[in-house]
Amino acid sequence: MKYNSLNDNFRLCILVAFLIFPFEMQGQTLQGGISYRMLRQIEIAQPKGPAQKGLQHSMASSNIDSLALNASRLEQINPHFMYETVKQDIQNQYESGRCWCFTGLNVLRGAFAAAHLDTMVVDYSQAYLYFYDQLEKSNLMLQGCIDTANKPMDDTRVIFFFKKPLHDGGTFCGIIDLIRKYGLVPASVQQETYQANHNKKITQLLNRKLRMFGLELRRMVHEGQTETSIIKRKTEMLGIIYNMLSLAVGTPVKHFKYAFRNTQGRPVTQEKEYTPMTFYQATIGELDYDDYIMVMNDPRRPYYKTYKVLYARHLYDGHDWKYLNLPMKDIETIAVASIKDGIKMYSSYDSEKQRNNRTAYCDLDNYDYDSLFGTSFRMSKEDRISTYDSGSTHAMTLTAVDLDAQGNPIRWKAENTFGTDFGVNGGYVIMSNRWLEEYMFRLVAKKKYAPAFLVKAYEQKPTEVYPEDPLFGEDR
Numbered sequence: 001m002k003y004n005s006l007n008d009n010f011r012l013c014i015l016v017a018f019l020i021f022p023f024e025m026q027g028q029t030l031q032g033g034i035s036y037r038m039l040r041q042i043e044i045a046q047p048k049g050p051a052q053k054g055l056q057h058s059m060a061s062s063n064i065d066s067l068a069l070n071a072s073r074l075e076q077i078n079p080h081f082m083y084e085t086v087k088q089d090i091q092n093q094y095e096s097g098r099c100w101c102f103t104g105l106n107v108l109r110g111a112f113a114a115a116h117l118d119t120m121v122v123d124y125s126q127a128y129l130y131f132y133d134q135l136e137k138s139n140l141m142l143q144g145c146i147d148t149a150n151k152p153m154d155d156t157r158v159i160f161f162f163k164k165p166l167h168d169g170g171t172f173c174g175i176i177d178l179i180r181k182y183g184l185v186p187a188s189v190q191q192e193t194y195q196a197n198h199n200k201k202i203t204q205l206l207n208r209k210l211r212m213f214g215l216e217l218r219r220m221v222h223e224g225q226t227e228t229s230i231i232k233r234k235t236e237m238l239g240i241i242y243n244m245l246s247l248a249v250g251t252p253v254k255h256f257k258y259a260f261r262n263t264q265g266r267p268v269t270q271e272k273e274y275t276p277m278t279f280y281q282a283t284i285g286e287l288d289y290d291d292y293i294m295v296m297n298d299p300r301r302p303y304y305k306t307y308k309v310l311y312a313r314h315l316y317d318g319h320d321w322k323y324l325n326l327p328m329k330d331i332e333t334i335a336v337a338s339i340k341d342g343i344k345m346y347s348s349y350d351s352e353k354q355r356n357n358r359t360a361y362c363d364l365d366n367y368d369y370d371s372l373f374g375t376s377f378r379m380s381k382e383d384r385i386s387t388y389d390s391g392s393t394h395a396m397t398l399t400a401v402d403l404d405a406q407g408n409p410i411r412w413k414a415e416n417t418f419g420t421d422f423g424v425n426g427g428y429v430i431m432s433n434r435w436l437e438e439y440m441f442r443l444v445a446k447k448k449y450a451p452a453f454l455v456k457a458y459e460q461k462p463t464e465v466y467p468e469d470p471l472f473g474e475d476r
Contacts, residue, residue, distance in 0.1 A: 090428070104175030119268070126196070127249050131245050184284070258279065293450045294322060326454070332409050344399050357422070396429060416429045442475070
């Protein structure tokens with residue numbers, strides 16, 4: 001029995017050795033994996049000592065930004081600027097991605113005030129425009145499913161439509177297209193709803209419906225059904241989407257009475273009957289693409305060339321985002337000229353990077369992550385874009401600038417859309433010029449503020465680029 005027991009133990013040891021051996025060899029020799037030797041080297045290289053232990057304790061119970069906050073950047077931020085457009089009420093998009101809508105309407109109501117020498121004000125309804133934005137984007141998705149029905153489900157374009165059928169982000173192109181088609185109404189006529197301000201759930205439900213509808217339309221195409229029957233069914237589908245939006249955002253008003261008011265809120269005109277289109281014409285006149293130059297800073301691509309982002313539009317029959325790619329210095333020149341003339345601009349940024357949310361101040365040295373972690377996080381703007389680390393994510397209304405003795409911008413100011421409680425300046429964001437050069441991407445300005453050679457360059461035939469590009473997210 002003793003002999004057999006020893007024999008059994010020996011065989012067991014041999015079996016265990018054979019089972020373990022392949023894993024050890026794999027960890028040691030399979031190229032590309034973390035070998036045990038590599039892991040040991042990593043462990044030996046780790047910082048040691050009381051300071052490291054103290055950092056571990058602090059980070060276990062503290063916000064990283066609180067630990068990395070650069071105390072030397074906490075000086076009082078001067079809210080006054082050399083050149084500033086007229087102030088207007090700060091808006092709040094709440095828990096929605098509609099910064100493009102709020103910012104676009106902020107620009108237009110600012111232009112209305114400037115046209116009336118700041119004696120009259122108007123507030124436009126974001127909910128009204130958002131309703132039609134979501135309806136039009138739904139149609140864009142459904143028609144896209146029809147157009148690509150003969151492509152496989154893993155085709156890039158098919159994936160584009162089904163992955164995110166509906167979203168609440170956008171660009172200034174959408175503002176122009178939507179207003180030219182549906183007009184505008186005052187904020188008092190169609191007010192914000194809870195679902196408009198907190199639209200995550202309704203967007204999820206709409207996306208579920210659109211995916212179901214998209215699959216159905218693809219099947220109808222595959223079955224060889226007539227174009228008439230397919231469009232009839234798409235119209236029925238959009239009727240369901242319309243009803244869901246009406247319940248969540250409110251049915252768009254068709255006519256209303258309105259009297260214009262001054263900055264103190266007192267009526268300065270008689271109450272009059274309007275439709276969305278006549279109100280748009282009364283307050284804006286005519287939105288014309290030819291009046292604007294849309295520019296972008298993308299150091300990955302040649303400057304002074306135009307580009308068009310396919311499907312970066314809100315309406316199926318609308319305008320894709322077309323822009324002239326410029327160095328930041330040229331963009332700054334346009335922006336300074338517009339602000340000096342009292343005209344606000346649509347602009348967008350990677351706004352959360354190095355932004356102190358308590359002060360609403362943006363500067364490259366607000367947070368010292370390098371010292372906190374003992375390694376550098378510095379990347380060029382080009383590399384950040386290429387690796388999806390940075391891109392256009394949030395729109396704000398550019399309103400003010402400070403210049404040095406040579407006329408170069410030092411810092412900027414923008415109306416944000418997070419309400420008056422964001423930061424210490426009543427909802428405004430202040431940006432150093434060096435931060436703006438790193439994290440600003442889009443600017444929309446009147447052509448008259450751009451040098452003639454840039455306006456001419458903007459008229460070039462654009463090179464088409466695809467929406468999957470890391471830079472071209474929707475402003476949210």
